Amino acid sequence: MLHTVNKSPYQSDALTTCFGLAQPGSAVLLIEDGIYGAMNNTKFSTAIVIAQQCCTIYVLEPDLQARGFDSDCIMNAIQTIDYDGFVSLAETYSVVQAW
Amino acid sequence: MKFALMINQGPYTHQASDTAYHFACAVLKAGHEVFRIFFYHDGVNNATRMTTPPQDDRHVIDRWSELASQHKLDLVVCVAAAQRRGILDEDEARRHGKDGDNLAPGFRISGLGQLIEAGIEADRFLVFGN
Numbered sequence: 001m002l003h004t005v006n007k008s009p010y011q012s013d014a015l016t017t018c019f020g021l022a023q024p025g026s027a028v029l030l031i032e033d034g035i036y037g038a039m040n041n042t043k044f045s046t047a048i049v050i051a052q053q054c055c056t057i058y059v060l061e062p063d064l065q066a067r068g069f070d071s072d073c074i075m076n077a078i079q080t081i082d083y084d085g086f087v088s089l090a091e092t093y094s095v096v097q098a099w
Numbered sequence: 100m101k102f103a104l105m106i107n108q109g110p111y112t113h114q115a116s117d118t119a120y121h122f123a124c125a126v127l128k129a130g131h132e133v134f135r136i137f138f139y140h141d142g143v144n145n146a147t148r149m150t151t152p153p154q155d156d157r158h159v160i161d162r163w164s165e166l167a168s169q170h171k172l173d174l175v176v177c178v179a180a181a182q183r184r185g186i187l188d189e190d191e192a193r194r195h196g197k198d199g200d201n202l203a204p205g206f207r208i209s210g211l212g213q214l215i216e217a218g219i220e221a222d223r224f225l226v227f228g229n
Contacts, residue, residue, distance in 0.1 A: 006115070006228070032114045062121070063114075083125035090223050091100060091129075098226040 002027045002093035005034035009044050014099040019047055024054040027089055029081070031060040035067060038074040048075055060086060101134045102126045103221035105214065108228030109144035110159035111152070115228025116145050120162055122225070127170055135173045135217040136163075138206070142228060143181045146174070148203035160203050167205030174206045175213045
């Protein structure tokens with residue numbers, strides 16, 4: 001399953017709930033304000049590292065750039081993708097859950 | 100592959116409509132079909148042609164209308180959500196005795212059956228906004 005998270009983890013529990021329910025092998029794509037969950041050295045960093053043990057985490061790069069960040073600002077092993085990459089993920093995973 | 104999208108938030112306040120638009124463009128560019136885009140809840144506010152943003156800002160509504168015209172997209176607005184928010188086509192305006200209608204070109208007003216059908220017919224169903 002592909003999970004999309006569009007809310008900042010400082011604003012809602014969406015990211016935490018998503019990590020709690022995502023099954024091994026899932027993908028989590030952080031979009032819109034969800035990108036704040038990918039930042040280096042935050043109180044969510046540990047949750048990201050734990051989630052990465054079973055899920056692949058992606059960030060939508062245009063949303064990163066729109067907020068003044070680049071790939072240097074986000075945690076290791078989080079991949080940046082563009083809208084074409086978003087479409088590819090939706091092709092790969094037959095169900096997409098928006099948080 | 101057939102994609103269906105649902106948009107649940109209005110333009111300019113939330114990013115959902117922008118994200119869905121860029122995603123829809125990428126879907127079409129990849130050679131897939133967009134079976135339907137369903138506008139629900141505050142998402143129906145993406146369908147008023149009275150929207151007049153500053154000239155140097157993106158025109159979220161016109162952008163949908165143009166994409167629909169270019170690719171023959173089916174943009175469906177939920178009737179109940181639309182009426183609550185004052186989004187009316189000519190028939191609905193007449194039926195409710197209103198002095199004008201405001202549905203943007205390329206959109207049509209229909210019901211939740213269209214949402215269910217999109218979920219059945221499409222290979223992928225994505226929700227934008229909550």
